[in-house]
Amino acid sequence: MNPLSRWKERRRLDRELADEMAAHIQERNEQLMEEGWSAEDAARCASRQFGNVAVQREKSREAWGWSGVEELMADLRFGCRLLARSPGFTATALLTLALAIGSATAVFTVVDSVLLRPLSFRGSGELVVAWERLPFLAENATGPNPRHTDLWRKRATAFSGMVLLQQGARGVAFGAEHPRISGSVTTEPGLFGILEVSPALGRSFTPEDAVPGRDHVVILTYGLWQSWFHGDPGVIGRRIRVADTDREVIGVMPENFRFPNANALRAFRSKQGASSVPEPGIFLPAYVDLNEIGWSGDYGNWVTLARLRPGVSVREAETQLSSVEAEVARQMRLAGVPMSPQVFLQPMQQAVVGSSERALWFLMAAVSAFLLTACLNLAGAQLGRAISRQREAAVRSALGASKWRLLRSALAENLVLALAGGAAGVLLAQLGLDLFRRYSAVDIPRLAEVHLNPAVLVFSVMVTAGATVLSGLLPALRQVRADPQKALQNGTRVMGSRQSARATAWLVGVEVAGCAALLTITFCFGKSLLNLTTQDKGFQTERVAVAQVDLSHVLHAAPKKRVEADDRILSALRGIPGVETAGLVSAMPLEGESWIEELQRLDRPRQETPLLNLRWVSPGYFETMRQRLVAGRFFEERDRDLHSLVLSEGLARTVWGGENPLGAQVRIEGRSFTVIGIAADARSASLKTSPPAMAYVHYSDRRPFATFFMVRGRQRGAALPADLREAIWRAVPEATVNRVKTLDAQLSDSIAGERLQTAVLVSFGSAALALAMLGIYGVLSCSVAGRRREIGVRIALGATRRSIYAGTLRQAYVPVLGGLAGGLAAGVLVFRFVRSLLYGIEGVGPGILVMVAALFVAAALAAGFVPARRAAAVDPMDALRVE
Numbered sequence: 001m002n003p004l005s006r007w008k009e010r011r012r013l014d015r016e017l018a019d020e021m022a023a024h025i026q027e028r029n030e031q032l033m034e035e036g037w038s039a040e041d042a043a044r045c046a047s048r049q050f051g052n053v054a055v056q057r058e059k060s061r062e063a064w065g066w067s068g069v070e071e072l073m074a075d076l077r078f079g080c081r082l083l084a085r086s087p088g089f090t091a092t093a094l095l096t097l098a099l100a101i102g103s104a105t106a107v108f109t110v111v112d113s114v115l116l117r118p119l120s121f122r123g124s125g126e127l128v129v130a131w132e133r134l135p136f137l138a139e140n141a142t143g144p145n146p147r148h149t150d151l152w153r154k155r156a157t158a159f160s161g162m163v164l165l166q167q168g169a170r171g172v173a174f175g176a177e178h179p180r181i182s183g184s185v186t187t188e189p190g191l192f193g194i195l196e197v198s199p200a201l202g203r204s205f206t207p208e209d210a211v212p213g214r215d216h217v218v219i220l221t222y223g224l225w226q227s228w229f230h231g232d233p234g235v236i237g238r239r240i241r242v243a244d245t246d247r248e249v250i251g252v253m254p255e256n257f258r259f260p261n262a263n264a265l266r267a268f269r270s271k272q273g274a275s276s277v278p279e280p281g282i283f284l285p286a287y288v289d290l291n292e293i294g295w296s297g298d299y300g301n302w303v304t305l306a307r308l309r310p311g312v313s314v315r316e317a318e319t320q321l322s323s324v325e326a327e328v329a330r331q332m333r334l335a336g337v338p339m340s341p342q343v344f345l346q347p348m349q350q351a352v353v354g355s356s357e358r359a360l361w362f363l364m365a366a367v368s369a370f371l372l373t374a375c376l377n378l379a380g381a382q383l384g385r386a387i388s389r390q391r392e393a394a395v396r397s398a399l400g401a402s403k404w405r406l407l408r409s410a411l412a413e414n415l416v417l418a419l420a421g422g423a424a425g426v427l428l429a430q431l432g433l434d435l436f437r438r439y440s441a442v443d444i445p446r447l448a449e450v451h452l453n454p455a456v457l458v459f460s461v462m463v464t465a466g467a468t469v470l471s472g473l474l475p476a477l478r479q480v481r482a483d484p485q486k487a488l489q490n491g492t493r494v495m496g497s498r499q500s501a502r503a504t505a506w507l508v509g510v511e512v513a514g515c516a517a518l519l520t521i522t523f524c525f526g527k528s529l530l531n532l533t534t535q536d537k538g539f540q541t542e543r544v545a546v547a548q549v550d551l552s553h554v555l556h557a558a559p560k561k562r563v564e565a566d567d568r569i570l571s572a573l574r575g576i577p578g579v580e581t582a583g584l585v586s587a588m589p590l591e592g593e594s595w596i597e598e599l600q601r602l603d604r605p606r607q608e609t610p611l612l613n614l615r616w617v618s619p620g621y622f623e624t625m626r627q628r629l630v631a632g633r634f635f636e637e638r639d640r641d642l643h644s645l646v647l648s649e650g651l652a653r654t655v656w657g658g659e660n661p662l663g664a665q666v667r668i669e670g671r672s673f674t675v676i677g678i679a680a681d682a683r684s685a686s687l688k689t690s691p692p693a694m695a696y697v698h699y700s701d702r703r704p705f706a707t708f709f710m711v712r713g714r715q716r717g718a719a720l721p722a723d724l725r726e727a728i729w730r731a732v733p734e735a736t737v738n739r740v741k742t743l744d745a746q747l748s749d750s751i752a753g754e755r756l757q758t759a760v761l762v763s764f765g766s767a768a769l770a771l772a773m774l775g776i777y778g779v780l781s782c783s784v785a786g787r788r789r790e791i792g793v794r795i796a797l798g799a800t801r802r803s804i805y806a807g808t809l810r811q812a813y814v815p816v817l818g819g820l821a822g823g824l825a826a827g828v829l830v831f832r833f834v835r836s837l838l839y840g841i842e843g844v845g846p847g848i849l850v851m852v853a854a855l856f857v858a859a860a861l862a863a864g865f866v867p868a869r870r871a872a873a874v875d876p877m878d879a880l881r882v883e
């Protein structure tokens with residue numbers, strides 16, 4: 001039976017029941033009249049003998065099983081009418097709940113998609129990543145040497161498959177158009193077998209595809225196929241140009257296939273993730289010639305991905321690899337490298353999530369604190385409303401309403417608010433997630449998989465139910481436990497009690513404590529971000545633009561050809577109107593350390609020296625970066641064939657001490673260089689670490705790796721990046737311009753995670769502080785309304801306005817100061833768990849505690865001023881005349 005038919009049947013039964021009851025009463029009435037009763041007395045007696053018609057109808061409906069639903073709907077309708085009578089309270093409560101539930105839902109969606117849900121591969125729990133730890137890299141994990149991986153694959157039996165892969169970005173072109181950038185994965189043919197996934201169209205890689213000359217093939221992801229080829233099934237067999245090679249499309253991956261990007265699976269784990277990393281769009285076969293790779297070196301260029309055999313644990317497999325690693329150490333000693341690397345395995349999901357796990361759980365804790373604050377605030381407001389409606393509850397109780405019915409009726413209003421707030425919160429969460437995925441500069445792992453799902457909706461329902469209970473239970477119990485006789489005896493006056501005052505004080509105190517703890521941590525994150533952005537970087541970012549250029553078409557050409565292409569681009573960049581200087585460097589500033597090498601003094605070949613970061617730069621690079629010259633000179637055109645070297649100040653001081661290194665001979669990568677200058681230390685790898693040891697080589701000596709061209713303009717201008725791109729293509733039309741951005745934007749993106757965390761905490765902290773102020777205001781307003789007669793009596797007896805102000809504000813400061821003390825202590829404890837996320841802060845200093853305390857004192861004064869003023873303005877005659 002459909003709902004309409006059930007409703008019609010119910011209406012028919014109601015009419016029949018009413019007619020039957022009326023017939024019973026009429027029949028009894030007629031009997032009494034036959035016995036001689038008057039018509040009026042007979043009617044009155046018949047009605048009295050039958051009983052209350054409404055009660056009898058309710059009992060009959062209970063027998064039908066519909067009374068509970070009817071009462072619930074009636075309570076909900078009554079709750080809606082009450083909310084409609086208080087539009088200000090309703091709007092504030094709905095906005096509070098919508099923001100709280102929406103933020104909690106959004107953050108939980110990210111946590112669920114990134115941390116809780118398994119990877120979208122079959123049997124993803126069996127996928128592991130193998131890393132090596134090397135003595136000269138301390139505890140930093142790195143991608144292993146390919147020879148080591150090959151030996152693991154041959155000797156270890158705990159794995160069903162193991163492959164090498166590396167990630168990057170390639171230019172993809174069709175015909176004569178400029179290349180478009182796409183994320184790329186270069187892998188041995190067994191990758192898709194290990195992932196247990198097959199192409200939706202075409203075929204996968206075969207061992208023959210990894211043979212030189214036969215490796216000109218490519219597999220596309222579903223997203224790239226849809227966006228670039230519009231889902232054309234005839235793409236199989238089509239030829240496209242990837243970097244400098246024409247390749248045949250042999251397959252398209254399924255729609256639900258998502259492979260982590262280069263930030264999520266970095267081969268060199270200490271390297272800072274790049275901003276705006278493209279998702280993998282193409283897969284290329286890799287040819288690894290082990291004959292050209294020694295037993296040492298080539299670390300951090302490859303990632304080793306493997307699948308465990310069924311029933312084999314990560315620890316068992318790691319133990320087996322460690323025994324094989326002993327043979328690796330023996331081979332390295334035979335090759336003249338006395339070193340013992342260590343191997344360890346990491347579940348693939350854990351490797352992908354990386355350092356994001358602690359930050360995401362911290363954000364989840366922060367949003368939970370905000371949600372709790374919102375519920376407590378709403379509970380305080382509802383408690384005030386419950387006190388003001390005690391007479392209504394007393395009347396209903398006197399008329400026979402049960403305590404359960406009163407409790408359910410009181411909770412119905414909260415249920416309406418929570419349902420409306422929960423629905424609005426889910427919509428806000430969806431909108432926020434869409435905007436975050438589209439515009440966020442933070443590269444969160446598995447961001448493409450973040451979306452609302454059944455688990456998130458269940459969480460939202462649970463949060464909504466929890467908000468209903470937290471915000472409505474205490475006010476409802478207060479209303480149910482009220483003494484009807486006392487409530488009726490007090491006439492129209494608002495009645496409070498010590499218990500209710502104590503309850504509201506506790507609510508305000510807990511709310512203030514949570515808010516104070518949140519603000520304490522917020523101030524710590526703000527100070528950390530300030531330390532990052534205001535420290536001396538050693539270079540200047542304003543009016544500088546950077547372009548990452550892939551010159552793959554000359555990648556394998558003679559060094560002279562590569563240098564000529566660089567020269568043409570540099571010449572074109574220096575010719576842009578408004579450009580002061582231009583240069584190139586082999587690594588994007590503020591994207592971590594890379595190309596780590598050893599330096600050896602030729603005059604002291606046995607001296608131990610620290611590891612350094614090697615950079616290839618052109619004349620003009622230091623001038624563009626405004627990096628200070630300490631001694632000697634920077635590169636000039638005459639250094640093309642002189643094998644010159646510029647050292648960072650810290651490296652020169654470590655290796656030479658008080659000696660003068662200028663003119664000294666050193667060896668790097670087996671080649672000899674002459675030190676011509678010393679540059680000031682610069683935090684060009686990361687703002688979050690100390691300036692690394694750097695050695696700069698002239699770009700004519702550089703190897704064919706990524707190139708980053710930089711220009712400094714005479715004035716700020718949004719057109720500089722566009723001019724940069726056009727000038728590069730004029731000089732080298734085949735070049736792939738991966739990305740163009742200002743150095744200011746690169747600096748901002750390098751700390752995007754810290755900025756996001758701070759911005760979220762500031763938002764939550766500000767909202768929680770506003771809610772705390774509303775809570776204090778509501779408590780004092782309710783108190784003033786309930787004590788209006790008392791205040792009038794005190795004023796009539798000579799109390800001054802100052803004493804009324806002080807007495808009113810004192811009611812707020814007792815819970816505020818108690819909650820503040822507890823919140824500051826909680827903030828100090830929480831700091832221990834988030835210390836690793838902060839920079840330049842060793843503890844919660846007195847300055848932060850004083851600022852939080854001062855902020856709350858000012859907020860309490862602001863929130864209590866209006867109620868205190870209202871109390872001081874009470875007219876004694878009006879207050880006494882009320883009764």
